[in-house]
Amino acid sequence: MERYIAEAAENDVDMLLFPEQALTGYDSGGDEKMHWMGAETIPGPATEKMAKLADKYNMWIIFGMPEIDPTTSTVYNSVAIVSPDGTAIPYRKINTALDEPLWSEHGSDPVVFDTEWGPVGVGICYDTYAFPGIARYAASKGARLYLNSTAFGLPDMGPLNGIMFSLMKPMYLNMLKARATESSVFVVSSNLVGKDLHTDFMGESVILGPDYPSKSMKIYAGPAGHTEGMVVAKIDLSRAEKKRG
DSSP, X not given: OHHHHHHHHHTTOSEEEOXXXXXXXXXXXXXXXXXXXXXXXXXXXXXXXXXXXXXXXXXXXXXXXEEEOTTTOOEEEEEEEEOTTSOEEEEEOSSOOTTGGXXXXXXXXXXXXXXXXXXXXXXXXXXXXXXXXXXXXXHHTTOSEEEEEEOOEEEOOGGGHHHHHHHHHHHHHHHHHHHHHHHTOEEEEEEOEEEOSSEEEEOOOEEXXXXXXXXXXXXXXXXXXXXXXXXXOOOOTHHHHHHHO
């Protein structure tokens, strides 16, 4: 993560999004203790380290991690939102999926955070694909940008993975385009990639959004393919406002 942050700084990136559970990996192998053992508070050790880099590079850094609430010892599937001034706040995934309920409680509140470019919305994976109200809520609060930190993949099937990814990719992109179209927002999706314990994650991180005056959604960077890497784009958020008008 530090290497990508430095690379992003070289590319004049203002905001960097990492995937869901980027800090620990996603698969628990059926043992929910992995996430419990890896959970940290927000703010906490990981966010403090990221805060120093955010300050050094004047960059927003958003990344997925298991979060523990120190007052209740409850663990959440969260993203940490670290600002250039060093503050860190969590968004806790509202709509947990698959075996996440084995280790994670669901969050209760959507998060829209303020930046120098206006409000920004955030969701985690299933939040985005199955619950369009989260992106709509962000747009209703003035957000022109929506971040999707995700772990989108399939059970590892060896040689069949490539075929399955070719079938899944259009569905993945269409869901992101749907959120962008419904709410007139730019969408940044950062996905895990490669094999974890029993899941092969698809990758295909992408940046897409309005292409005013066209009525279609434009892909500004990516999809990144089934390979580790970073996609970067400079976007004009005013296009989202023109689209709404």
